[in-house]
Structure formats: structure tokens, C-alpha cells
Amino acid sequence: FFQEEIKQRQIMAVPSVFLNGEIFDQGRMTVEEILVKLDTGATARAAETIDAKDVFDMLIIGGGPAGASAAIYSARKGIRTGIVAQRFGGQVLDTLSIENFISMKETEGPKLVSALEQHVKSYDVDVMNLQRASAIIPGELIEIKLDSGASLKAKSVVIATGARWRELNVPGEQTYRNKGVAYCPHCDGPLFKGKPVAVVGGGNSGVEAAIDLAGMVSHVTVLEFDATLRADEVLQRKLRSLQNLTVITQAQTTEVIGDGVKVNGMRYTDRVSGQSKSLELEGIFVQIGLLPNTDWLKGTVALSSRGEIEIDAKGQTSIPGVFAAGDVTTVPYKQIIIAMGEGSKAALGAFDHLIRSPVSSTNEIKLAA
Numbered sequence: 573f574f575q576e577e578i579k580q581r582q583i584m585a586v587p588s589v590f591l592n593g594e595i596f597d598q599g600r601m602t603v604e605e606i607l608v609k610l611d612t613g614a615t616a617r618a619a620e621t622i623d624a625k626d627v628f629d630m631l632i633i634g635g636g637p638a639g640a641s642a643a644i645y646s647a648r649k650g651i652r653t654g655i656v657a658q659r660f661g662g663q664v665l666d667t668l669s670i671e672n673f674i675s676m677k678e679t680e681g682p683k684l685v686s687a688l689e690q691h692v693k694s695y696d697v698d699v700m701n702l703q704r705a706s707a708i709i710p711g712e713l714i715e716i717k718l719d720s721g722a723s724l725k726a727k728s729v730v731i732a733t734g735a736r737w738r739e740l741n742v743p744g745e746q747t748y749r750n751k752g753v754a755y756c757p758h759c760d761g762p763l764f765k766g767k768p769v770a771v772v773g774g775g776n777s778g779v780e781a782a783i784d785l786a787g788m789v790s791h792v793t794v795l796e797f798d799a800t801l802r803a804d805e806v807l808q809r810k811l812r813s814l815q816n817l818t819v820i821t822q823a824q825t826t827e828v829i830g831d832g833v834k835v836n837g838m839r840y841t842d843r844v845s846g847q848s849k850s851l852e853l854e855g856i857f858v859q860i861g862l863l864p865n866t867d868w869l870k871g872t873v874a875l876s877s878r879g880e881i882e883i884d885a886k887g888q889t890s891i892p893g894v895f896a897a898g899d900v901t902t903v904p905y906k907q908i909i910i911a912m913g914e915g916s917k918a919a920l921g922a923f924d925h926l927i928r929s930p931v932s933s934t935n936e937i938k939l940a941a
Contacts, residue, residue: 598750608702622700632732641912645920654700654726661685710892714891730896730915732900740858752853752855769855773795778803779794881896
């Protein structure tokens with residue numbers, strides 16, 4: 573609707589927020605996040621409030637589908653429950669169309685997140701938004717340290733910090749991030765209407781992105797590292813039916829190229845011939861999978877070779893009283909509905925741990941009347 577303004581301001585990622593004519597921030601932001609960024613003292617005040625909170629019976633780290641489910645199951649037990657989340661909803665907020673959530677023929681990510689938040693807040697759950705965990709300290713009472721400098725203590729913890737988009741880690745990627753390099757085709761695809769773009773990744777996410785983009789852009793080039801695409805056959809059939817689309821396999825992305833302002837191409841290596849090749853493009857959509865948000869847990873909780881939290885059948889981690897659920901764990905198939913089930917299971921596992929723990933002055937559970 574505002575193509576002239578997009579051209580004038582050279583906007584290549586949405587949402588884009590401007591303050592006094594200068595870029596203020598990019599990416600989905602709530603009013604709460606904008607106010608915190610404007611109010612420089614808000615973080616310190618929030619940290620002081622958090623530090624003063626009583627011990628939680630169950631503290632959930634993460635506000636995505638797994639974290640929301642864990643909070644609901646915990647609160648329904650009548651115990652003191654809290655959620656610490658950087659942003660409630662997580663990756664689901666950036667998902668446009670959801671067509672495989674059982675009982676709903678179709679919905680959208682923001683709608684599902686809104687319903688989840690309403691459900692969580694219908695119970696007595698202390699939701700602490702805009703907070704990021706930085707460390708976990710095991711003990712009879714488990715301590716969670718936050719980036720703000722505050723800390724919380726709990727008798728049991730469920731980690732549900734999810735995952736983030738995996739990056740290419742090649743020269744030029746960070747330079748042209750939000751200037752042609754994008755990670756959300758649903759969000760930023762319309763900004764590349766009539767322009768040539770590439771999708772890096774031939775799994776389900778990459779092929780779905782390519783199909784979506786093909787209806788808006790002039791041409792889509794899909795680059796896959798392996799010899800064949802890894803997407804479901806039904807998606808590949810749809811991909812092959814499109815006229816403005818090229819698939820290049822055995823391609824290793826090596827560099828993002830730009831003119832200093834925005835992307836104008838990329839380089840890749842043909843893994844068969846070893847030749848370096850280039851493509852002229854105006855947009856690059858990175859769809860090469862997810863990385864679990866576990867950097868803050870290294871050296872504390874047992875992680876797999878992929879950095880996922882190792883859990884048992886009940887969601888228990890290597891630390892007594894600490895459970896985990898969703899995309900951050902070793903559970904296969906990263907799906908919303910699976911994350912919800914895993915969150916519920918982890919909360920039940922944590923509650924079972926609580927009621928079977930020896931009673932002391934620190935771990936006595938106070939059930940609500």
C-alpha cells in the first residue's frame with residue numbers, strides 16, 4: 573500500500589519502526605517492547621521487581637507453545653507458577669499459515685499465540701515478559717539468572733526456550749541482514765515483488781518458502797547443499813510445476829554480495845566441479861533449519877552434539893528438578909502440536925518430581941485452596 577515510502581526509506585524488512593526519521597528497530601515488536609526501549613530505566617526497575625519475587629514451585633523458561641502448555645498444566649495443579657519469556661509466542665509469532673494443528677483446519681501464528689496467552693492468563697500464572705535467561709544454578713532451590721541482572725528461584729524448572737533460524741555464517745550475511753538477507757518469507761516476501769530472489773535450503777521450510785515467493789517475485793532460485801531436495805514429495809511436485817523457479821543442488825553458499833546499501837547477488841561453490849559461481853539477486857531467504865537456544869546452558873545441562881537438551885521419557889534433564897520441552901530438546905519433529913504435548917508432559921514430570929521430593933523448609937509445596 574505504501575510502495576513510494578518503501579522505496580524512499582529503502583525498507584527491506586518489516587515491521588520497520590522509525591523515530592524522528594531514523595530507523596528505531598526492525599522486526600515484530602509489541603507496544604511493551606517499544607516502551608521499554610524508549611524508557612531507559614525500565615529494565616532496572618523490572619529487575620528490582622523480579623528480584624523481590626518469592627520462590628516459585630515451577631518456573632517455565634520460554635513462552636512458546638511448549639512453555640504455555642507447561643504453565644497451564646502447572647497452574648492447574650494449584651502451585652505457584654511463573655513464566656519468563658523474551659517474547660510470548662516465540663517463533664509461532666512469525667508463522668503466517670498453520671494448516672496442521674489438529675482441530676483447526678487453518679489458523680495464523682499471531683492468532684494462535686493470542687489464544688495461548690489468553691488461556692495462560694486465565695490461570696494464576698506470573699508472566700514475566702521481555703526477560704532472557706543467562707544462567708542456571710542447580711541446587712535444592714534452582715536459581716535462574718537473567719540478562720537484566722535479576723534472578724529467580726524455583727523448586728522445579730521447565731526449559732522451553734525453543735529454537736532460532738540457523739544462519740549461513742558467510743561473509744556479507746550480517747552486513748546485509750534486513751537489507752536483502754531475510755529469514756521470514758511470509759513477513760518480507762511482498763517487499764521483493766517483481767524482483768529475483770534466492771532461497772537457501774531444500775527442506776520443507778525452504779521449498780514452502782520458494783512456492784510462496786514464486787507468486788510474488790519475478791524468479792526464485794532454490795539452492796540445496798545436498799544432491800537432492802529433502803522436502804516432502806507433495807511439496808516437490810508443486811515446486812516442479814512452477815515456471816519461474818530454478819533448483820540448484822550440490823551448491824554451497826560462500827558469500828552475500830551487495831552494493832553497500834542492499835543485496836545485489838550471492839556466490840556459491842558447485843560441490844561437484846568445485847567452481848565458484850554467482851547469481852544476480854535482490855533478496856536471499858535463508859531456510860536451513862533451526863538452532864536450539866541453549867548457548868546459556870553449555871557446561872551445565874547435558875546437550876546433544878546438535879546442542880539440543882537431552883531428556884528422558886518424562887522430560888527430565890541431567891539436573892534433578894530441571895525439565896525441558898519443545899524445539900530446544902532432542903525430541904524429533906519440531907512441530908507446534910508436538911511442542912504443546914511435550915510441554916504438558918514436562919510439567920507433569922516436574923510436578924511428579926516435586927511431590928516425591930523430601931519435604932523441607934525450602935521445598936514444601938503450598939497448594940492453593
